[in-house]
Amino acid sequence: MLTVAYIGFGNSVTHYHLPYVEKKKEKIKVKYIYRREEDRIGDTERETWYPNYTFTSDIDTIMDDPEVNLIVINTPDAFHVDYSLLSLKKGKNVLCEKPFALTKKAAEEVFTLANEKGLIATANQNRRFDADFLTVKKVIDSGVLGDLVEIESHYDYFRPSIKENKRMGFLYGLAVHPLDQIISKFGIPIRTCLDCRSIDNPGISDDYYDIDLFYDNGFKATVKTSCYVKLDYPRFIVHGKKGSFLMPSLGHNSNKKYKPGPIVLAEENYPEELWGTLSYINDAGEDNYLKVPIESTDYGAIYENLIAAIEGKQEKIVKDIEVLKVLEIIEDGIAVAKEAKE
Numbered sequence: 001m002l003t004v005a006y007i008g009f010g011n012s013v014t015h016y017h018l019p020y021v022e023k024k025k026e027k028i029k030v031k032y033i034y035r036r037e038e039d040r041i042g043d044t045e046r047e048t049w050y051p052n053y054t055f056t057s058d059i060d061t062i063m064d065d066p067e068v069n070l071i072v073i074n075t076p077d078a079f080h081v082d083y084s085l086l087s088l089k090k091g092k093n094v095l096c097e098k099p100f101a102l103t104k105k106a107a108e109e110v111f112t113l114a115n116e117k118g119l120i121a122t123a124n125q126n127r128r129f130d131a132d133f134l135t136v137k138k139v140i141d142s143g144v145l146g147d148l149v150e151i152e153s154h155y156d157y158f159r160p161s162i163k164e165n166k167r168m169g170f171l172y173g174l175a176v177h178p179l180d181q182i183i184s185k186f187g188i189p190i191r192t193c194l195d196c197r198s199i200d201n202p203g204i205s206d207d208y209y210d211i212d213l214f215y216d217n218g219f220k221a222t223v224k225t226s227c228y229v230k231l232d233y234p235r236f237i238v239h240g241k242k243g244s245f246l247m248p249s250l251g252h253n254s255n256k257k258y259k260p261g262p263i264v265l266a267e268e269n270y271p272e273e274l275w276g277t278l279s280y281i282n283d284a285g286e287d288n289y290l291k292v293p294i295e296s297t298d299y300g301a302i303y304e305n306l307i308a309a310i311e312g313k314q315e316k317i318v319k320d321i322e323v324l325k326v327l328e329i330i331e332d333g334i335a336v337a338k339e340a341k342e
Contacts, residue, residue, distance in 0.1 A: 020300030145240025243280025
């Protein structure tokens with residue numbers, strides 16, 4: 001049995017963890033949710049939605065409980081490493097929200113301690129299990145596109161108010177996911193090319209990025225975000241030597257509306273107009289054009305892997321080298337953004 005304590009109680013926990021964990025009660029028990037006392041002021045009603053969990057502001061309560069064997073860290077980014085190290089020192093396995101750390105060096109410190117302790121520490125790169133990305137992987141793995149030439153990953157907005165943003169953060173908050181998706185599928189790139197900057201506040205923000213990752217045989221993956229895109233691009237564009245695949249945007253999670261109370265997972269039934277579009281030439285030389293149904297999101301998959309990894313039955317699905325490479329690219333991107341000029 002995986003017995004879990006969460007550190008933090010923000011949207012990440014209530015939207016992307018608890019609804020999936022609740023479906024696995026035969027394997028996973030949520031025992032605690034730790035919140036700092038100052039974070040609970042005026043916000044205790046939400047705690048009543050989860051009567052089976054113990055809410056506490058005493059960190060030692062969860063760290064000293066021998067039943068707890070996994071700490072899930074969902075705090076602001078600056079506290080990720082400190083809580084990860086504390087948990088490992090207390091003999092707990094760790095699942096940490098993105099970004100796993102703010103520097104590659106700090107992440108290496110966490111992984112080193114985990115290895116010394118014989119524990120699991122990994123990043124919650126849950127976007128590997130997004131419906132759209134799983135659909136793209138299904139098409140690529142089918143082989144109908146032939147040798148891949150390029151893939152573009154777009155996560156765009158139309159937010160002219162971004163001109164008021166005068167701080168770094170987009171690379172850590174957004175790029176971390178599509179970069180991980182690409183690296184999880186295609187591996188560590190041979191080289192990268194980074195255009196990271198701000199349209200309105202160059203040198204001050206990183207709210208525009210266009211990152212190219214180059215692989216063998218001329219294959220290139222592009223990860224891009226802009227806040228000045230009024231008409232949606234496809235979420236993914238994939239071109240191969242035998243065909244192409246377009247995966248539409250399914251909309252931003254931040255735009256979804258929820259009623260008060262625990263998030264209940266609804267069955268995903270995407271209309272056909274949101275299905276992917278596939279066109280390819282088959283081995284007989286015939287032209288094929290079809291719509292591809294969308295796979296189902298499963299953020300609970302990482303917990304299944306954690307259970308097996310802790311029991312020594314599987315390797316971690318999110319590998320240390322992948323986490324470190326993503327952080328390295330982000331650090332390089334921030335350096336480029338800081339150097340940007342008008």
